[in-house]
Amino acid sequence: MEIVVTGSTPLLGSGLDANKVPNAAYVFSRRDLSRTGEPSLIGTLDSWAGSINMNATIGNPNQPDVQFRGFTASPLQGLPQGLAVYQNGIRINEAFGDTVNWDLIPMVAMDSMNLTSSNPVFGFNALGGAVALEMKNGRTWQGAAAEASTGSFGRLNASAEIGKRWDDWSIYAAVSRMGDSGWRERMPSRGVQIYSDIGYDAGGTSAHLTINAADNYLVGTGPTPEALLALYPRTAPGLNYPAYNKNRLFMIAGQISQDLGSDWRLDGRFYTRAFRQRLLNGNVTSASPCADDPGYFCSSGTNHAEFPLYDTRGRRVPVSAGGEFPAELDSANTRTNSRGGSLMLTNNAPLFGHGNHLVIGGSFDHGNTTFAAGAEIGSFDLDRNTHGSGLEVDSQGAIRQVLLRTRNQYGGFYISDTFDITKRLSLTVSARYNIADLRLRDQRGSLLDGDHRFTRFNPGVGATWRFLDSTTAYINYAETNRVPTAAELSCADPEIPCTMASFFMSDPPLEQVVSRTWEGGLRGEISTGRNGRISWNGSVFRTVNSNDILEIASGIPGRGYFQNAGRTRRQGVEINTSYRDGKWRLFANYSLIDATYRSPLTLNSPFNPFADEDGEIFVQVGNSIPGVPKHRLKLGVDRVLTDKWSIGGSVQAVSSQVLFQDQSNQTPRLPGYAVASIHSAYALGSGVQLFGSVNNLFDRRYSVYGTWTDASGVPFPQLPGGEIGVTRAFGAAPPRAFVIGIKVKR
Helix, strand or coil: CCCCCCCCCCCCCCCCCHHHCCCCEEEECHHHHCCCCCCCHHHHHHHHCCCEEEECCCCCCCCCEEEECCEEECCCCCCCCCEEEEECCEECCCCCCCCCCHHHCCHHHEEEEEEEECCHHHCCCCCCEEEEEEECCCCCCCEEEEEEEEEHHHEEEEEEEEEEEECCEEEEEEEEEEEECCCCCCCCEEEEEEEEEEEEEECCEEEEEEEEEEEEEEEECCCEEHHHHHHCCCCCCCCCCCEEEEEEEEEEEEEEEEEEECCEEEEEEEEEEEEEEEEEEEECCCEEECCCCCCEEEEECHHHCEEECEECCCCECEHHHHCCCEEEEEEEEEEEEEEEEEEEEEECCCECCECEEEEEEEEEEEEEEEEEEEEEEEEECCCCCEEEEEEEEECCCCCCCEEEEEEEEEEEEEEEEEEECCCCEEEEEEEEEEEEEEEEEECCCCCCCEEEEEEEEEEEEEEEEEEECCEEEEEEEEEEEECCCHHHHCECCCCCCEECCCCCCECCCCCCEEEEEEEEEEEEEEEEECCEEEEEEEEEEEEEEECCEEEEECCCCCEEEEEECCCEEEEEEEEEEEEECCCEEEEEEEEEEEEEECCCEEEECCCCCCCCCCCEEEECCCCECCCCCCEEEEEEEEEECCCCEEEEEEEEEECCECCECCCCCCCCCECCEEEEEEEEEEEEECCEEEEEEEECCCCCCCEEEEEEEECCCCCCCCCCCCCCCEEEEEEECCCCEEEEEEEEEC
């Protein structure tokens, strides 16, 4: 890994000298992304990036929660999002909830990845930073290649790509297929991704048209009660089964660059995108026999209120529809059509005889979403499967049918100027003005109707000082913001809580989140001779959020809502170093992240054993934020043994973390862990290479996610008594897994 600072805008390659960027960023090349054989964005971040942590709320390894400096980019709408993600300069956070579906990114077509800390130029959601991906095209990659791999748990992956350049034209196309039966029972994944690029590059003109499509089916299990996980680590059922995502994507994008003369350059990106998602979750039901008529179901509300449960034809729902163990199948369908674009002007002309780099840009993203959610009353069997009864149900309580249409428009204008005060000292001043308009229209009434407008001016200022030829110091201050999403605005009423990612009930206001970050550090490179090079970076940072948005548990099992919760702070230290020569590649990364609440809070957490009689816990200033390990160490080595054979490995050690639903830090933490992996590759000649890897080499049992929950009413015949009640539940990590594959390049 080269620890290089670069990428000061969402459109990579603006021409700014990397040593003059006043904040930390980490660049991963095409070779880095394929270090273990197959290209993997998630695997690279998890193994190499020091301040990256992976949680597993959903439970499927293709849909992790990626956390950088304590901020998250996740496919789950119930987690507040804090990272902006760009592909070829196009923001790919979903329009409805700012979520990130990592499975839709065509891994085989990735050319480089840039992970950067907070910068106002990256726009909405870049509270902790941003991930920017640059994809391959026929100018940057030529030839033909194919690879296939198999391994543990029914794994079968394959991909093919081709790139060609002739005269001023180029073409690139890639297709990949992934599939496995899952390391846990009943957890298969399968999917297909397609990416293509046709381009024209001549003189100062560049134009490219890209197409990105995907069709994926992913099953997760959700967190598993700890008693079951201890006895049956691979077969124990989770609390949400079946739990599947069907994700489909089709996106067409255009990229235009033009030299305008006199040191000016214009870059543009334009896209149209169609995203379809269907979610299905088997859950504990909030329906129970009515107190005044126990032969029929009522839906629970807050303050022990009851509301009769009806089917879609207006008939009362009998308790017989729930069988011996009542449950419900919650479904959600999201259809989003979005479009937008960005323009950026770059000028590198000297100013007053000093070097100067000026960037002026703007972006606009428009999304229309139709969201439909419903519940079907059902029952659990003794294997924890949820079976529907065919009765779609509705009430005035926690179970409701929803049909919502939303429109969101995000616009922004930014400027960034880097001025060389001396040849070694540079000052960067940046700013962005963000405008967000959200419109919600309830198609089954008016309860969800709402119009919201947010504006924010975010400044930034930083400086770099190259006080030695090989060492640069930097300091930076940046402000960024995140506006409440349509999903959060529609689920912000504690009196009418929602099933996360399924039901939205009312539209009280939420304030936007404002993030203020101070950062400083040193970075440099040292040549050791014989093509050896040591790269290093050390930084300290502090980010304070105002009006942070939290997901709060409701007293109704499986329900929750969002609320603003004062201030939070994430501060820490990053130390990263690497060495590379013709034979060796080594890296060592350490991060300390102290993520705490800075305002006293009273929060609902009804399943926490330390909650009071009203189901509330009391958060004190200094309590740790759940799900953020304080310490993380990552070590890795690669060695070229012969001209044909290479071998490598990595180790990461992670400290304990606070459980979700324990914001007051009163219950035992999720234990830390250490895990090792190895990989190797052997060249057979004529462009043919064999590769293999072993993840979790010593088959360690550990979990990367933990929460408190209520499993009352769920049958667990595997345990004495057959029931659990309130319990800790964990998202377990995969056991030891083998992968072998072959790669052919012509």
